[in-house]
Amino acid sequence: MNETIKLLQNHASIRVFQDKQLTEEQVNTIVKSAQMAPTSSFLQAYSIIGIRNKEIKEKLSVLAGNQAYVAKNGHFFVFCADFHRHTLGAQMEQYPKPLALESAEKFLIGAVDATLAAQNAVIAAESMGLGTVYIGGIRNNIEEVSELLQLPKYVTPIVGLAVGFPEQDPGTKPRLPMENVYHEDRYEQDQDVLKSQLTSYNETISAYYNIRTNGARKDRWTEQTTNMLAVEKRATLKEFLEKKGFLLK
């Protein structure tokens, strides 16, 4: 197993950071690594906002659901889907009509491009001994986040990412059995097979929580995910995306 694969397979999110900022050089290395990620049709349909300003970080932290590590970290990034620069490009080319940006396909391209860049950023940061945690919470109040960061039309936040010097070592968390996630040639059709994989995973996860919390928790994975998905969350996203010019057709 090479060093990079060890790094990938030892990933765990870090939620407690030292009170120490990343150097300019570290930020540059992370961003340049993010930029070299693959991108759909070379569109590079994403942008990254790096937050240094303490006040903006505090505001973001509140908007993201009062998660302390959004404010207390070494650097905070917001990865956005971005087709604003392509509209400027069309102006430069004197293209007389609006670009075709309104489809779900274009939104998906931007979301995928932003995520590919983000994951390269995570791996670059971790390879330098830094810790990371994604923040989906920046979508809790996405309109306010977008205003705070002054994002123009055709730019929308996808994920936040806190990076910093780790102050905890939580260890890896067991994933679903490989055969539940990876199917060959076609999706597994037998629901009983899939359910029995989930039953075995429930045991793994219960045991994991039981040990980690000294018996305080032993949730099943299916219990956790059912509770989480029973409730509507961030229900305003579609309306927000439509205002930004996305998902209209």
Added chain:
Amino acid sequence: MNETIKLLQNHASIRVFQDKQLTEEQVNTIVKSAQMAPTSSFLQAYSIIGIRNKEIKEKLSVLAGNQAYVAKNGHFFVFCADFHRHTLGAQMEQYPKPLALESAEKFLIGAVDATLAAQNAVIAAESMGLGTVYIGGIRNNIEEVSELLQLPKYVTPIVGLAVGFPEQDPGTKPRLPMENVYHEDRYEQDQDVLKSQLTSYNETISAYYNIRTNGARKDRWTEQTTNMLAVEKRATLKEFLEKKGFLLK
């Protein structure tokens, strides 16, 4: 610069592969690395279909726009957003109501989870000396691809990925200037600043094509992207996603 960062920053897509299949062990290492990627709220809302069957690969290749490397590679993966397993989990928990899966938010979670896993797969593969190329073309005829892979409701293809033993060495392609992609504290508001960055990038890209093609091509980046985004593509995606139970609210 450590080995992992070198790897990230030297990425280039590979579109010509030797006629040699990945070993079982290589596939396992790639999938296990993908599984350790971060995942939103530990939902693990994605699945991976690996294609070994030649006939299915050939069919996929036609559906994806007759790209040779979809059929000729060492292994082909389709990364899907997947909430099917969560509906099985809810049945196991005897939850009496349908889960709240219809929002744009849930689709985005699945798309992001699938992409995080995919990019870990890319990096794992490249660290083993393999080459990779993402295939957005699996969305050209997404309904047919979904039927071919027998994907149930709440499962949709996001990206394809061809992996194999490289038979070309195309070298890296220069990305947008860092300051055009990375903004601090807020999005750059000055359109002239952004446009002058794009003008300078146009020169970089024209020179790059000019050298690579011995003068046959010297497109500007803004020319390329304007042409590409002027036309509607994959216009059926929204309707397809709605049929799958996504983006309904």
